[in-house]
Amino acid sequence: MSPAAPHVVVDRLVKRYGERTVLHGVDLTINRAETLVIIGGSGAGKSTLVRHLIALERPTSGRILIGGTDIASLSDVELAVARRRFGMVFQKYALFDSMTCFENVAFPLREQTRLKEKEVRERVLAKLRDLGVEHAAQLTPAQISGGMAKRVGIARALVLEPELLIYDEPTSGLDPVTSRTVDDLIEEMRERFAVTSVIITHDMVSAFDIADQLAMLIKGRVVAQGPPGEVLTSAHEDVQRFIRSSGVEASRLEKRRRRTPAAELAARFAAEAPVGHPPP
Amino acid sequence: MSDEEAPREPSWKSLLRGVFAPATDALTEIGTLADLAGRSLLWAFRPPYRGQVFLAQLEFVGVQSVFLVGLVGLFTGMVFAVQTVYGFRRFGAENLVGGVVALSLSREMAPVLTAIMVAARAGSGMAAELGNMRSSEQIDALETMAVSPIQYLLVPRIVAGTVMVPVLALLFFLVGVGGAWIVGVQGLALDPGVFADKIRTLLKPDDLLQGLIKAVVFGFAVSLIACRHGFYASGGAVGVGQATTRAVVWAVVGVFVLDYALTTVLTPVA
Structure with missing residues (x-):
């Protein structure tokens, strides 16, 4: 796939549950190494939208193209590959209760790679250390706080260094310092591995800091999409009301971190790994 | 008001749907169970094979049920001995007690009561655990990590149920006969030689085989029904509670329905 080709394309996605329509023909395009932040009120269909990106839901109509492949058309085995x-980082952490935090983070490595146990251990502990929860390695999810569980969940999603990372409210329930650490990690994954990220968040500071694109979803429709500057100055009434309520001002954009352009990262990724993502 | 909130007008279609709802619901349920059984069967033979996960389920379904099944088996045998002695004394057939108790335990009581015990203890546990995993997105997490939840969660539980219920039923039978011996011979002064002899002459290998076949089918059905209700649970804590109740109720009903069907097929009465 050419680095210039979009990594993720959502094409006229409609989702109905019975007679209730949750997504009304959503269109989105995300380039490789870009970070798309989806904002919108509760019940707007944000979680439903991202669940389609990893085929946890099947569209009623429309297509989801990841790297040019329509994932809704894949068989179970093809989908597993x-x-x-x-x-994916889940809103409610989704850690396995029956395992320790270490085993939770080691799980994808043990299932998807043939790494020796020593290497698994090193990678898991390194990732837990990055997130500041190394001390919780031998505890079960029931024995740690919600914030710590969130960080262990992020460590588990990052440990395989995937191409596409989806975060469902990664900073909700975290203190401001840890929230910025999570933003740093999201950025680090992008810089190191040209990871494409899709993030649902209500944290507008985070949204304006790390987004290449912002998309605003209202009642199952994308009402605004583009660089944060464009969305911030959008004339759409719902967008303006949402941004005013969040307290973010135009001056916030000047404080955005310095970021390597997505196109540059994607080109570097294509040059280093022309046949796909580097194996873990 | 949006179009999806518009009130629906009554129609012949909705009326017919209401009348036939119980039948279509039952067919849907059978279809769901058949689909889950088929997919579990397919995934059971695909690598990777996770020995540790399977052993954990054998331990949960089997080892942890030993005491309960043994206790119920002991008292069932004891009660059955008292009742049989009381009834058979009326026409002087006390010498048949050992054989009759062994026969009924092996063909009916052991597989049916063991399956009910496993449904109540392990089946409810399976449904509650899977339902909780569903509501806390753990099953979704497995899928996103390219691990089939059917292979990882359902296959070990269904196979463990199918393997362990016959083993537990055998234990139930042995302890039950032991209980009947204690009450009949020690408590009600039956002749120990006659008691044992009637077991030897009346109990055929086919009787034990029928009990074991039933136990295999019941074990499969109980764990499948428990997994079905837990795996597709929805509605948070309330939904998990309801799924657990449905799992036990329908597993027990399923055991009795299957028991009649299997008895009809396996017993050459005519």
Whole structure:
């Protein structure tokens, strides 16, 4: 796939549950190494949208193209192979209760790679250290706080260094310092591995800091999409109301971190790994 | 008001749907179970084979049920001995007690009561655990990590149920006969030689085989029904509670329905 080709394309996605329509023909395009932040009120269909990106839901109509492949058309086995390149951070952590935090993070490595146990251990502990939860390695999810569980969940999603990472409210429930650490990690994954990220968040500071594109979803429709500057100055009434309520001002854009352009990262990725993502 | 919130007008279609709802619901349920059984069967033979996960389920379904099944088996045998002695004394057939108790335990009581015990203890546990995993997105997490939840969660539980219920039923039978011996011979002064002899002459290998076949089918059905209700649970804590209740109720009903069907097929009465 050419680095210039879009990594993720959502094409006229419609999702209905019975007679209730949750997504009304959503269109989105995300280039490789870009970070798309989806904002919008509760019940707007954000979680439903991202669940389609990893085929946890099947569209009523429309297509989801990942690297040019329509993932809704894949068989179970093909989908299992495709999913090895995805990672997801769940809103409710989704850690396995029966395992320790170490085992939770080691799980994808043990299932998807043939790494020796010593290497698994090193990678898991390194990732837990990055997130500041190394001390919780031998504890079970029931024995740690919600914030720590969130960080262990992020460590588990990052440990395989996937091509496409989806975060469902990664900083909700975290203190401001840890929230910025999570932003740093999202950025680090992008810089090191040209990871494409899709993030649902209500944290507008984070959204304006790390987004290449912002998309605003209202009642199952994308009402604004583009660089943060464009969305911030959008004339759409719902967008303006949402941004005013969040307290973010135009001056916030001047404080955005310095970021390597997505196209540059994608070109570097294509040169280093022309046949796909580097194996873990 | 949006179009999806518009009130629906009554129609012949909705009326017919209401009338036939119980039948279509039952067919849908059978279809769901058949689909889950088929997919579990396919995934059971695909690598990777996770020995540790399977052993954990054998331990949960089998080892942890030993005491309960043994206890119920002991008291079932004891009660059955008292009732049989009381009834058979009326026409002087006390010498048949050992054989009759062994026969009914092997063909009916052991597989049916063991399956009910496993449904109540392990089946409810399976449904609650899977339902909780569904509501906390752990099953979704497995899928996103390219691990089939059917292979990782359902196959070990269904296979463990199918393997362990016959083993537990055998234990139930042995302990039950032991209980009947204690009450009949020690408590009600039956002749120990006659008691044992009637077991030897009346109990055929086919009787034990029928009990074991039933136990295999019941074990499969109980764990499949428990997994089905837990795996597709929805609605948070309330939904998990309801799924657990449905799992036990329908597993027990399923055991009795299957028991009649299997008894009809396996017993050459005519």
